[in-house]
Amino acid sequence: MPDINPASGFCPIEKAMGVVGSRNAMLTMREAFYGTTRFDDFTERVGMSAATAAANLKALTAAGLLERRPYQLHGARMRNEYVLTAAGTDLMPVLLGLFDWGAKHADGAAHLGLRHDDCGEAIEVQVTCAGGHRVRPEEVSITLIANKHKATGARSDHNDR
Amino acid sequence: MPDINPASGFCPIEKAMGVVGSRNAMLTMREAFYGTTRFDDFTERVGMSAATAAANLKALTAAGLLERRPYQLHGARMRNEYVLTAAGTDLMPVLLGLFDWGAKHADGAAHLGLRHDDCGEAIEVQVTCAGGHRVRPEEVSITLIANKHKATGARSDHNDR
């Protein structure tokens, strides 16, 4: 039932939150990212009911983040697996960003870290620009990428982004 | 009412979602990031009721993402403003990641982009490691950062992260 919220407005953040804005949807994506593909595994590892798992997998598939792919194992019964699409993979920075934030600001609990397989170094999510500069919070402007005219940055007078 | 979910489990992502896992909480952080500080501005720009604004600002303040700061303008009445803390600012990669994702996978709507003030280049959120390498989805491992023993990466056998 958690269909993708069609009322998500203009702001891209709002749109994204309409898709993965619930705990279970986001954790489902986490699992997909970790390599989980089967229904029951999603259900158990996320810690959700089968009904919720079905609803979320359906919604995420409809939204194009997951792909439902039927397959058979040598004559066995048919099964479905859910795999990340390119759009789903694009969510990685968000997942890792949340991970980083949660790990850094954890309340005492033993916490987890992310490491790069190849070199063992800690993983971090960085904000950069195409020019290669590290970007700080104050240095960001919003630009309208329209068809007609390309508006310039508008930090003030921003109604209903 | 949306108090910070205390039942957020072990996984940092889950914890983070307990704090900014709702549309309005995330959009409130977006506004704070954009520079909004006053109650009514949050209310209008996020598009939420005053009650919801109060609840979210209170919860985010309690969670340490925002700081409530009373101030006076030359003899005028006392007011409160809500400003980002360091923990709130740490959420920037998540916000921008969501922004990027939403803008890239927008359904036709005219979309927005983010630019670096200094050089005008497009902003992107990158996943890197401390070694300076660009990290791809398959190259990530989870490590337990405990006090006792430092466990090694555990991609398999991951119950209840």
Next chain:
DNA sequence: CAGGATCCCTAAGGATACTG
């Protein structure tokens, strides 16, 4: 194993009215 159907509970959130 992979769900669908039903029932019920709780949390998020809007609307409206009121206050320092």
Next chain:
DNA sequence: CAGTATCCTTAGGGATCCTG
């Protein structure tokens, strides 16, 4: 302006039972 209080609706999600 910056909220609080009350009421009500909806969506997320658990539990249980059932099916191909």
